[in-house]
Amino acid sequence: MADPAGQENRWLILAAVLAGTVMGPLDASIVYIALPVIGEVFHALPSSVGWVSMSYLLIMGSFLLPFGRLGDIFGFKRIYLAGLFIFIAASALCGLAPNLIALIVLRAFQAVGAGLSMSLAPSIITAVFPQKERGRALGISAMVVALGLAAGPVLGGLLVDSVGWRTIFFVNVPIGIIAFLWSYKLIPKNGEKVKAYFDWKGSVLAFGALSAILFFASEGESYHWSALILIIGAAAVVLFLLFIRLESSIPEPMLDLSLFKSRVFSAGNGAALLNFMTQYIIVFLCPFFLQRVLGYSASRAGLTMAAFPLTVLFIAPISGALSDRLGQRWLFFFGSLLCTLSAGSMFTLSQNSTPFDISLRLAVFGLGTGLFQSPNTSAVMGSVPKNRLGIAGGVLSTTRNIGMVFGIALGGAVLNARQAFYQESAFDLAFLYGIKDAFFAALLVSALATVISVFCTQKSRQET
Known part of the structure; x- marks a missing residue:
């Protein structure tokens, strides 16, 4: 049942919540375009500067599930506002970080704030909206998150070029303060708190x-x-x-292992892990390729990379509708196959590649990702009984976060190792070929996801 205290102002509450939660995905994607510049400032290898993103995603992957429990224990509003406060403070401190280690640690605190607010946003929306409007409100929330991810590379590139890399963190502060004050005024306190176990x-x-x-x-x-x-x-x-x-x-x-007895649940999560690994090998390394190999400015690199999230944003809703009409299996498989082909095409990039060459490959990868994600979610969620949907959704979100972190780690590790190999051979283009080998690793990971996707279909457990 919707909360009567918040139902009257439900659309204003939704706007306040979205103003706060959009900073999480925006901040996650805005950082990638600045990593080459941050690496140069702090004289760090790509694998080391990758920890600026990995520390953020690592906290999200480890604590996203239990963060939601804190809302049940202490109240949604209190924990949501605490998350916003931590995120704002950590963002300001990230912009002042004196060295790479400090930035990595502060990014972890930033993730604590983002995790607390993002994990409770759906609960607040569900509490204030009646059931007949809830799906629409949650759909708007998902769209705003996707817009945050899409806007990050472009906004990040413009800020890095015009003002400097530190502004990508400072930009969160005024937005966060407005969201905090707005949410404090509008969000009602949830009712009686429950005694929930925190793992x-x-x-x-x-x-x-x-x-x-x-x-x-x-x-x-x-x-x-x-x-x-x-x-x-x-x-x-x-x-x-x-x-x-x-x-x-x-x-x-924190992780209900009994869910993995389902072949579809296990295969769906496995395919999601590998798909997000592939995504983040490409998303992490593309800014280095564009800025260090091709000599692009950060803003030009951001505009080039926007082809990927914008395509996902356009295709994902269509994919969901097609999944309902045509079934999951072939859409799931075809999406993963497109990702594999696109990852393979990234391996063919060279120092002579044009912006169109790169944007086309990223758009195809976005098409595959958009086709993959909705059927993947549908297959995983359809493999569990209705009373386990919340747990299953949390596991899938955590799996995707872990895939992101592993992708950055694998991409950086392959680049480091192969660049060192080519340098020992006195090869002039060691950095370029190190990145190409990392893209080949993305091809292998995506190919495995495509194979696993074949096992991700069965009749929905909720229909039986």
């Missing part, structure tokens, strides 16, 4: 395991695969096993 042990173990495996993968080459790196790799395995053991033994786990 902090599982969250910490997941964070530790993911951090260790990412450091092992992305920095191993830089540390020459020393004893320290091997110890960190072993620690990742131990922490992962402890996480699985814990989640199997508690009544309300």
Whole structure:
């Protein structure tokens, strides 16, 4: 039932919530275009500067599920506003970061704020809208998130070129303050709080395991695969096993492992993980290719890269409708296949490539991604009973976040290793060919996602 206290102002509340939550996806995408410049300022390798994004996504992947529980325990409004406050403060401090380590740590705090606000936005919208308007409101919310992702590269490029890279963080502050004051005034307090279990042990173990495996993968080459790196790799395995053991033994786990007994649920999440890995290898490395190989300005690179999110934004709603009419299987498979072909075409780019060459490849990748995502979501959510939909949605969101982080780590690791190999061979275009080899890795990852997508169909559990 909708909250009577908020129902009268529900559309204003929606606008206030969206003003706050749009900063999360906007900030996630705006940073990529600035990474080459940040790397030059702090004299960092791409694999190291990638931690500016990975620390953000790592927190989201580790804590997004339990963040939602905090709203049940302490109240949606209180936790949502706390998230906005943390995000605003961390954004201001990111803009003042004196070195790369400080920026990486502050980005993690930024992710805490974004995670708290983003995880509770659907709950607030659901609470204030009646059922007949709820789907429309949530659809507008999804569209605004997609617009934030699409606007990030263009806005980021313009800010980096005209004012400097630090402004990509400062821009959040005035928007955040307006959203905070607006939300404080309009959002009603939710009713009676409930006693909900917060799986902090599982969250910490997941964070530790993911951090260790990412450091092992992305920095191993830089540390020459020393004893320290091997110890960190072993620690990742131990922490992962402890996480699985814990989640199997508690009544309300962060990750409900029983869901993975469904072949479709497992395959759907596996395909999503690999698809988002492919996406973020390309999204992470494209700015380096455009700015360091082709010599583009940040704003020109941002405009070129906008072809990908804009195509996804246009295709995703059409894909959802086609999925309902034609079924998931072939749309799912064809979307993943297009992503694979596009990733393969990225491997053919050279120092003579034109903006059209790159935009066309990114648009095809966006077409494949848009066709893939709606049937993927439908297959995963349709494989679980209705009373497990909330948990299944949280698992899928977490899987996608982890795929993003792994994609950046893999892209940076392959670039580092292959660039070093080509430099030892006295090859003039070592950086270019390192990126090309990373794009080839994206091709292999996407091909595996395409194979797995074949196993992602069965009759919906909600229809039986």
